[in-house]
Amino acid sequence: MAWRIIEGNQALAIGAKLCRPKVIASYPITPSTHVPETISEFVADGELKADFINVESEQSAISACIGAQATGVRTFTATASQGLALMHEMLYIASGMRLPIVIGCANRALSAPINIWCDHSDTMAERDAGWLQFYAENNQEALDLVLQAYKIAENKEVLLPGMVAIDAYTLTHTFERVDVPSQAEVDRFLPPYKPLYAFLDPEKPITQGSFGTPEHYMEFKYSQQKAMEASKEIIDQVFKEFDGKFKRRYHKIEKYKADDAEILLLTMGSMSGTAKDAVDRLREKGIKVGLAKFTVFRPFPAKELIEIAKRPKVLAVVDRNISLGHKGALFSDATSALASMERRPLTVNFIIGLGGRDISPQNFYEIVEKSEKILKKGKVEKELEWIGVKKEMIP
């Protein structure tokens, strides 16, 4: 391994390269463009023995990956926002065909109005597509999660595609120190890809992703759900094995000063770093606040959340997305997971940082202040709060 100063997009590209994909098909889109750019250089320079396919759209990119993966090779692509939305129908086909493709996604807001900055609405819109979802806090996690995503996705109990999501600009274009493992180290962690089931072979023709009538379709969806459930244990195993080899321990939900916290922030992605800083400063003032960061969003780590939620009195769920007409995606899933608890903490949803609006420690001070009021009153009066919305601008 070696320390390198790289941006998040390069971390995804290097992570992918270390996994030795045989086919990369990609269509450039801000802010993930540097991923295919970097990989195309690897291929052109002979550093990565792979076919790089230039395609005419994101739908073609993922389609080419599906076709290539179905011949029995590892594939990779990267996209963001509208690009992921354009992949939408093919995402379901990849997961239904049980092809463990891994994609890197730069989290970017969806139009309109057109916006190239960060929020999580693009990947959250795909949370039902049958893909494993991993969210990185920093560039190290971006690289590490690609390696682990392949290993989890390709496990015979899982066989589901996965996406590694990194925040636009905050990670994609920000240079950080990243420990880059050597090829030999990664080879010892991730063996060559061997498709477990028959794949496209002219000698032995088969159909994949065939017709599923009302007599069969539910059974296919049931088995995908079973694979998602099974992946929960495989994720833990792979995270543990990764720690053994690379000395970095990942958790589905990472706790930070959470054990004795009365107010617990639930966060995702790069905002978690800012929130940890805010937690430190608030702790100095004697406020019992902690944090739980969701590294894995699909499968949803309900069991881990219930365990973490036993002690705190208020859960402040911070969503960088909004399911318009309801609440944030993390809040919806978290509260439904907590519903089975006998004594559950009070829950409140904060919407923050849409379309790349900066998330500062001050935002978290405000969130914690509001949570303290809830704690004092013992009830939630307003379940959904928007942080930093300039109400005077609303017509």
Add this chain to the structure above:
Amino acid sequence: MKISIGARVEEAGSSIKYKTGGWRSYRPVVNKDKCTKCWLCYKYCPDAAIEKGKDCAVIDYDYCKGCGVCAKECKFEAIEMVPEVK
């Protein structure tokens, strides 16, 4: 029968196992006495679900979807569409 991982079909010609007759809500019934064996129904059937029988047209109910084209085209009112009931 077991489903496969990823909806794979690994043998050729397996569609023969898939009986599409279950889609039918009306079944064509051939009146042997009226059938003149002109085979118009045989030619018109869009699913090739009618065979040339010894005495009259024979419907293959495993694949007939009950579209009613045969009854419509029959010049001798030899085919009647009867509602499917359990």
